[in-house]
Amino acid sequence: MVMKQPAEKLSVQELIAQSRSKRSKKVVEKIMPILLFITALISVLTTFGIVFTLIFETIEFFTKVSVIDFLFGTEWLPFSGKEPMYGILPLILGTLKVTFIAVLVAVPLGIAAAIFLSEYASDRTRRLIKPVLEVLAGIPTIVYGFFALTFVTPVLQEIIPGLKIFNALSPGIVVGIMILPMIASLSEDAMTSVPNAMREGALALGSTKLEVAIKIVLPAALSGILASVVLAVSRAIGETMIVSLAGGATPKFDFNVTDSIQTMTAYIVQVSTGDAGYGTTIYYSIYSVGFTLFLFTLLMNLLAHFISKRFREEY
Amino acid sequence: MVKLSVKDVYVAKGQNLKVVSKEEKQTVYHSKKLNLWYGEHHALKDIDLEMKENEVTAIIGPSGCGKSTYIKTLNRMVELVPSVCTQGEILYRERNILDNKYQVEELRTKVGMVFQKPNPFPKSIYDNIAYGPRIHGIKNKKVLDEIVEKSLRGAAIWDEVKDRLNQNAYGLSGGQQQRICIARCLAIEPDVILMDEPTSALDPISTLKVEELVQELKENFSIIIVTHNMQQAARISDKTAFFLNGEVIEYEATNHIFSTPTDKRTEDYISGRFG
Numbered sequence: 277m278v279m280k281q282p283a284e285k286l287s288v289q290e291l292i293a294q295s296r297s298k299r300s301k302k303v304v305e306k307i308m309p310i311l312l313f314i315t316a317l318i319s320v321l322t323t324f325g326i327v328f329t330l331i332f333e334t335i336e337f338f339t340k341v342s343v344i345d346f347l348f349g350t351e352w353l354p355f356s357g358k359e360p361m362y363g364i365l366p367l368i369l370g371t372l373k374v375t376f377i378a379v380l381v382a383v384p385l386g387i388a389a390a391i392f393l394s395e396y397a398s399d400r401t402r403r404l405i406k407p408v409l410e411v412l413a414g415i416p417t418i419v420y421g422f423f424a425l426t427f428v429t430p431v432l433q434e435i436i437p438g439l440k441i442f443n444a445l446s447p448g449i450v451v452g453i454m455i456l457p458m459i460a461s462l463s464e465d466a467m468t469s470v471p472n473a474m475r476e477g478a479l480a481l482g483s484t485k486l487e488v489a490i491k492i493v494l495p496a497a498l499s500g501i502l503a504s505v506v507l508a509v510s511r512a513i514g515e516t517m518i519v520s521l522a523g524g525a526t527p528k529f530d531f532n533v534t535d536s537i538q539t540m541t542a543y544i545v546q547v548s549t550g551d552a553g554y555g556t557t558i559y560y561s562i563y564s565v566g567f568t569l570f571l572f573t574l575l576m577n578l579l580a581h582f583i584s585k586r587f588r589e590e591y
Numbered sequence: 592m593v594k595l596s597v598k599d600v601y602v603a604k605g606q607n608l609k610v611v612s613k614e615e616k617q618t619v620y621h622s623k624k625l626n627l628w629y630g631e632h633h634a635l636k637d638i639d640l641e642m643k644e645n646e647v648t649a650i651i652g653p654s655g656c657g658k659s660t661y662i663k664t665l666n667r668m669v670e671l672v673p674s675v676c677t678q679g680e681i682l683y684r685e686r687n688i689l690d691n692k693y694q695v696e697e698l699r700t701k702v703g704m705v706f707q708k709p710n711p712f713p714k715s716i717y718d719n720i721a722y723g724p725r726i727h728g729i730k731n732k733k734v735l736d737e738i739v740e741k742s743l744r745g746a747a748i749w750d751e752v753k754d755r756l757n758q759n760a761y762g763l764s765g766g767q768q769q770r771i772c773i774a775r776c777l778a779i780e781p782d783v784i785l786m787d788e789p790t791s792a793l794d795p796i797s798t799l800k801v802e803e804l805v806q807e808l809k810e811n812f813s814i815i816i817v818t819h820n821m822q823q824a825a826r827i828s829d830k831t832a833f834f835l836n837g838e839v840i841e842y843e844a845t846n847h848i849f850s851t852p853t854d855k856r857t858e859d860y861i862s863g864r865f866g
Contacts, residue, residue: 473710477772480668481723481779482700491726496713 330570333563340557346564352527352538354547354558362561364568366527370444370537371572374519377448377533378455378512383505385452386459387494390501393460394467395489406464409457417454421521424450429522442524442536450522451515455508462507466500467493499587503580510576514569516541540569616643618682619783619813620665625679627657627664629672634660636837638679642830644782644813647805649828649845651821653865657837658817659707662785665815666702667695684782700727703776707788709768711760711775716743716752719760719771723779738778746774747804766797773804784808786816790823802827821861825849833857 295301338346341362349363389409393402429446433439439446470493478492479485494501524536525546538546544562552558620642627635635657642648650658663669665681667688680687688698711719720739729735739756743749748770752763760771769789776784786805790798805814805827818824824831825845832842833854841848841857852858859865 471710473706473708474712476668476671476706477710477712477775478722479671480666480699480704480706481726481775482696482698483726484696487726491722492712 327570330563330567333560334567337557337560337564340560341564350529352543354561360557362557362564363529364540364565366529367538367540367543367565368568369529369531370519370523370527371513371539371541371569373444373531373533373537374448374451374515374523374539375509375512377445378452379505379509381449381452382456382459382508382512386456386504386508387463387501389456389460390463390467391489391494393464395485395493406461409461412453413457413461415454417515417517418521420450420454421447421517424518424522436534439534440524440536442522442526444523444533444535444537447519447522448533450518451512454515454518455512458508458511459501459504462504463497463501466497466504469500470496499584502587503584506576506580506583510573510580513572513576514541516545520545540565544569616645617684618642619644619684620815621682621685622664623680623682625661625664625681626677627660627669628676629660630674634837635664638839640832640839640842642813642815645809645811646829647809647814647816647827649824649831650815650817650834651819651824651831651860652834653860654819656834658834659787661834662787662815662817665783665785666699666704668699668704670695700779701781702783702785703779703781704785704787705769705772705776705789708792709765709772711763711768711771713759713761715757716760716763716771717756719775720778723775727779742774742778743771745777745808746770747800747807748774764797766793766800769793769797769801770804773801773808777808781812783813783815786814788817788819791819798823821849833860835860 346362346364348365349361350365351361351363352366353359353361393405397405424446425441428450429439429441429443432443432446432449433441436445474492474496475488478488483491519537519539520542523539523542525538525542526536527538527543528535543565547558547562552562618641620640622638622640625635625638626633638661650662652658660669664677665683665688669675669677677689679689681689683698683702686693712722714722717739720742721735724735724738729738740749740753743752748767751767752771755762760768763771769792773784773789790801793801802823805816808814809829816824816828828845830843831845831848833840833848833852833856835856841852841854843853848857849861852861
């Protein structure tokens with residue numbers, strides 16, 4: 277078959293020049309950056325909007341309650357009709373109790389899982405387990421909540437006789453299970469990105485696999501691992517549904533984990549779902565608690581950012 | 592008694608003089624009918640090589656000829672590649688290392704390796720050198736200090752780093768990093784040092800330093816070096832093996848192979864006609 281030559285020879289450069297001269301392309305090139313900028317602006321403005329709302333309503337709250345009482349008071353009794361008390365320490369302590377237990381559960385398990393996945397598991401095993409971890413991360417927290425209340429608490433009550441139905445232990449453990457995939461997955465990413473050349477260098481000196489994992493890979497990935505832990509802690513602090521369902525609603529200033537507690541988030545839920553009237557002190561109190569919570573998580577995120585920059589072992 | 596240097600031995604051998612057995616060098620490595628496959632790919636074919644102690648053996652050949660694969664088989668690092676399969680024997684000091692009973696950690700404690708790209712650990716210079724002794728159970732600080740100094744001196748880098756032993760090894764230049772890796776290897780006083788293109792990522796001056804170092808090291812160690820650079824093989828090695836397509840084409844004393852190669856293919860490669 278003989279290829280027919282086109283009557284007019286068109287060079288590629290000419291075709292490109294033709295398409296270039298089209299108006300529509302120029303317009304799109306001009307408009308797109310503006311559109312993209314607007315979408316970026318929306319997310320930034322929303323964030324500022326939320327923060328400003330928090331700040332203004334919190335300031336309003338502090339015209340009714342003194343800052344000192346709020347920060348250092350050890351009683352949180354907003355519903356006691358005659359003399360309501362707004363000392364946030366019991367709520368913070370409740371949050372910290374749950375977070376601490378969650379960290380105790382999630383950090384060792386998460387890092388161990390990460391070591392297994394990055395250093396020992398075959399490609400096939402990893403391909404199987406990683407999606408499962410991600411599914412675990414996708415379970416709605418309300419499901420974790422009634423899992424804590426209807427399964428973990430009864431089981432724990434068998435083991436620990438004095439355990440109340442609402443307590444810090446059960447939601448703590450379940451929050452730990454919730455943040456575990458996050459630690460495992462992010463730590464695994466950090467460890468997998470340690471160059472293989474380093475493992476080889478260590479193996480060539482006669483190290484065992486475990487020595488390579490513990491003494492070379494773990495320290496080299498430390499910044500990523502610490503950052504994952506801090507991010508997970510920040511999620512544990514902000515966790516709401518699990519603690520609302522299984523933690524109870526009695527803020528207490530003590531270190532008991534078997535008794536009912538209340539966290540900052542659970543208090544906000546309690547007030548928001550109840551019928552506190554607009555403009556009452558209780559109404560404004562949720563903003564002050566929310567603002568405190570925001571400061572905590574902001575601090576954690578900044579810390580994670582700082583750690584991942586500061587402790588990066590260069591390679 | 593006259594102490595013969597390595598060169599003398601070869602001169603002596605070349606003249607067909609019988610060298611007294613006391614001066615005869617012990618065999619370090621002896622591979623017999625070694626075959627290796629990566630899955631379907633037959634990467635090493637019937638390799639028969641014998642390497643002597645206190646010598647520098649160079650392995651040359653074009654890319655993909657199996658030279659790196661071979662050197663990685665000598666400390667079984669090749670096993671890190673999935674789907675590797677070997678056949679035949681490699682005797683290290685008369686024991687078959689391909690035997691499953693041979694503990695690979697034990698082998699690698701005796702046989703050190705320096706890699707193509709410098710790969711210090713992201714730790715201080717001191718901890719890099721002390722890593723090997725530490726994992727093998729040496730904890731005493733004074734002993735470790737001594738080992739670190741001795742190894743760094745041995746790798747001719749002590750003077751450059753002695754004031755900053757606590758700094759991260761990644762702050763050093765590429766050539767210095769490579770000498771740190773050599774020092775790290777010396778710290779456990781191995782018997783053999785395998786070098787897999789140790790200068791291919793280095794500048795000419797660093798390359799020269801490493802080459803000089805190799806010359807010094809062979810007094811105490813047996814060295815097997817894979818190199819892309821034929822001049823390098825000619826400069827530093829006592830014996831040279833030429834690999835092509837997974838086979839050993841020629842294995843001779845270096846001056847012999849570079850002056851009067853027996854095989855046509857060796858000649859073509861050395862004279863730069865391919866590869």
